Amino acid sequence: MLTIDVPTRDELVRRAAQSVPALRSKAAWSEENRRLHEESIAVLAEAGVFRLRTPRRHGGYECDTRTLVEVAAELARADGSTAWTASVYWIPTWMACLFPDEVQDEVFATPDVRVCGTLSPTATAAPVDGGVVVNGRWGFVSGALHSHWQEIVAVRIEPGAEPVPIVALVPMSDLQIVDDWHTAGLRGTGSVTTVAQDVFVPAARVLPLGAVLSGQPASERSAASAIYRAPLLPVASASSVGTAIGLARAAREAFLERLPDRRITYTDYESQRVAPLTHLQVAEATMKIDEAEFHAHRLAATVDAKAAAGEPWTIEERARARADMGAACRLAKEAVDVLNNASGGSSIYSHVPIQRIERDVQALNLHALMHPDTNAELYGRVLCGLEPNTHYI
Known part of the structure; x- marks a missing residue:
């Protein structure tokens, strides 16, 4: 130790x-x-x-x-x-x-x-003596090329029993990699597909997905630590949302760096910096960044406070966690959109950072768990007194 x-x-x-x-x-x-x-x-x-x-x-x-x-x-x-x-x-x-x-x-x-992973149950697990044998594939596995282990989700199928989703830990050396990451945004993440073919996983490295979603450690030592006593989705939401905030800050930084030397073509403005339109655009983007930071910080504060207190989560609190993440992503993208639209034709060159920032924040907002509309709908559904229509809450 x-x-x-x-x-x-x-x-x-x-x-x-x-x-x-x-x-x-x-x-x-x-x-x-x-x-x-x-x-x-x-x-x-x-x-x-x-x-x-x-x-x-x-x-x-x-x-x-x-x-x-x-x-x-x-x-x-x-x-x-x-x-x-x-x-x-x-x-x-x-x-x-x-x-x-x-x-x-x-x-x-x-x-x-480095442990990469996914929450998609796109594999099957057959029980054998001492564990399970897994077959399947998982897409969008960010960081797989530099990982030592992958956390996988599979469906355990056993004759005469209901299928049960499980989580398992597998060394990357047991998996095959399909280099299929050809995308418009977040290209540098190397989010390739991984494949398991008859991979044996010892029973000790298998947990029920439900226990992981609920934050129920199978470790006495982890159970004694506050950060491991929280539901997975609020934890994952708070872990992910900082990238959106940073991309919006990066867009503002890149825009302001180019600002003094940029003219507005076909106008008499010698510098974009003195145009009233620019003042409105920078103020609008900055306020959106401030709003995005509010949601990100409220989300993190809720996760940390409830974990420290050992308090159970209500369904509404879980749904709000995802809604906060979605709102932060949406507002960050809106801020980047404003600054990107104000950056002029020269910003489409590949050496100008804001074009990459725009594509990255767009990709982030399309992620299944980050998508602002999906998360807002879930929150609204719960607020209307309906049961959530997903286990990922």
Whole structure:
């Protein structure tokens, strides 16, 4: 068991901010090559990003979700793909901490271990002596190319029994990778498809999906820590939302950097900076960023406060968590849209960052769990007294 000094939130955010220049310098390479650069992985490791949700007994920091929001926002100022991949790692890493202690000892034996994952039950699991045999495939597995383990979801099928969804941990060496990540946005995440063909998974590395969704650790040591006693979806929502905030901040930063030297073509404005329209656009975008930050911070505050108090979650609170995430994503995208539309024809060149930011924030808003409309509908449905029409709440 390791004993380390745990950095404060301010220190971790400072480290993330210091990594921005190095990560930004590799953003174009990552987009072109559809994966993070090895140097970016090293920079993230040096900043402690991969340890944020790792148990302290394994050299991690057990950070609260407000720290995740702030760190991801700093990383996204450099590159949306880098921030998104880091935030995706945080979620399956948290899920790994719900497994029995001997499984955690195996997973976290690797320093700065990276666990990718998915919540899609697109595989089957057949029971055998000592575990299950899994066959299937999973798409959109962000960070798979740099991962050591993958958290998978499959449906356990047994004659004479009801199908049961399960979560399992599988070494990446047991899986095949299909390089199919050819996309318009978040290209650098390397969110490829992974395939399992007759992969045996020991019983210790299998949990019921329901237990994971409810935040019920199969580990006594994890159950003693507040951050592992929360439902999965609010945790995942708070883990993900910082990337949207950071992309909006990055768009404003990029816009203001180009502003003094930009004219408005076919007008007598020598600088876009003095045009009243520009003032309205910058103010509108900034207010939307402020609103997005409100929802992100309220979401994180709710997750952290309820975990610390050990309080159960109501269905309405769970639905609001997803609604806060969706609202933050929508508002961040709206802010980027305003600034992108104000950036002129020269902004479509590939070396101008705002065009990549626009595509990345659009991709983020299309994610099944991030989609603003899906999350708002779910919240409204619950507020109207109906049962949620999803288990992912």
